[in-house]
Amino acid sequence: MVDQSPVDGTYRADGTAPLSKTRSTLTDQIWQQLRNDVLSGRQSPGKRLRLDALKEEYGVGFSTLREALWRLSAEGLVVSNSRKGFQVSPVLRDELIDMTRLRILLEQMALDEAIQNGNDEWEARLLSTFHRLSKYKQTDGQPWDHWHKTFHNDLVWPCRSPVLQQLRNQLHDHSRRYRHAVRNDPNRDDLGEHRALLDACLERNAQKAKALMAQHLQLTTDLVLASFDR
């Protein structure tokens, strides 16, 4: 169970890795790129991933690609068809429903514990991240995605269960693939929903926060499902 978010949590618009003492390996970089492309929908669900084509596209050798692909396949973002190459995991209506149900449960669990343990630093963090999130619209793509994920992570920041955090992240990332499949509803008040969550946390009102979280996740899912059925 490796933490699957960028190592240091910093966000860079161009996707470059931050400089550090030890340069990261190529496999790592390509993994990150591919992962991002899959999550953002640039590599669309179900698409066959031919090694030759990827070699061109990402400018690296076979082994590097295959290492990255196996990694993604263990995460479930890519499926490997024995001896018939790789393919971006398809999106399935039922999986989305199933996943959302689990997500709601896990997020609520984490939220409960977060609100129990929350302190000043938490509040500061939340406000700061919310402020940053408010600068972007969902249609802004990458930057919005980044701060959105960060905000949701910050919401449950005081929850001291790495395993739970890990599972949350796993499901969050998977959901992103679905979210990107649809154009966003223009008369939905995204920011408002997040502000409501923020407020409930500042009030330490666990019941309210959990209810809002369920609504928030369910609403997104319903919109995606609606577009599925068209």
Next chain:
Amino acid sequence: MVDQSPVDGTYRADGTAPLSKTRSTLTDQIWQQLRNDVLSGRQSPGKRLRLDALKEEYGVGFSTLREALWRLSAEGLVVSNSRKGFQVSPVLRDELIDMTRLRILLEQMALDEAIQNGNDEWEARLLSTFHRLSKYKQTDGQPWDHWHKTFHNDLVWPCRSPVLQQLRNQLHDHSRRYRHAVRNDPNRDDLGEHRALLDACLERNAQKAKALMAQHLQLTTDLVLASFDR
């Protein structure tokens, strides 16, 4: 999120893959072998995995090994230290505690739904698997591990949530690494605990089953923790 149990669920004492139309790839086989060795403790926690040594030990080339290792690293069974090779993930007291808490919750959730949906086929399956499990002792290693996992999977077989099943399996496998770290307590009644779970399910007594499950998992954990502190 790929299902991480052997593809077809059959068990073979010698660990050979079942014959099928399309032979599986070498990477797949090595992944499975390495995975098993890590879970069974044959490759002990924290151990540095040198490529050269593995090349000898498993008789395959670099790429094959690295693909398998990356896969395991995505599952969290191995950690990759950028440019400093791989190592079996160490076991951590806190992680075990954390994981157990989550496991209890997920298992209970699944159990609830299973008991709701359970039917005749379920009962037959459970009895059959329990019978097979009863033929082995925990010290028998692989075969016991196999039927033990199968039994726990069968307990929640009617739960129709692939995502939940997936997460359960993930945590179950991880726990196995901890379980194997200790000699089993001789005056613990393993089989009895499992029979009690079986009975509660046949009675469709969800409350009882959930309580037993919590006890079952917690007891194992406590034994492991005790040996940690020595």
Next chain:
DNA sequence: AGGTCTTGTTTTTTCGAAAAAAACTCGCCA
């Protein structure tokens, strides 16, 4: 002694070539 520079050794990372499979083409036949 403690630090650090140099140099040689080990280990990991990355690449492209060769082997092995799979997919495709096209002619043949029923």
Next chain:
DNA sequence: TGGCGAGTTTTTTTCGAAAAAACAAGACCT
């Protein structure tokens, strides 16, 4: 028409060599 099979092309899988990085052992300096 539709299925079968030989031969060809494409694509994947596997390997070992070469490059790059990490590590270890002394030599030297303060």
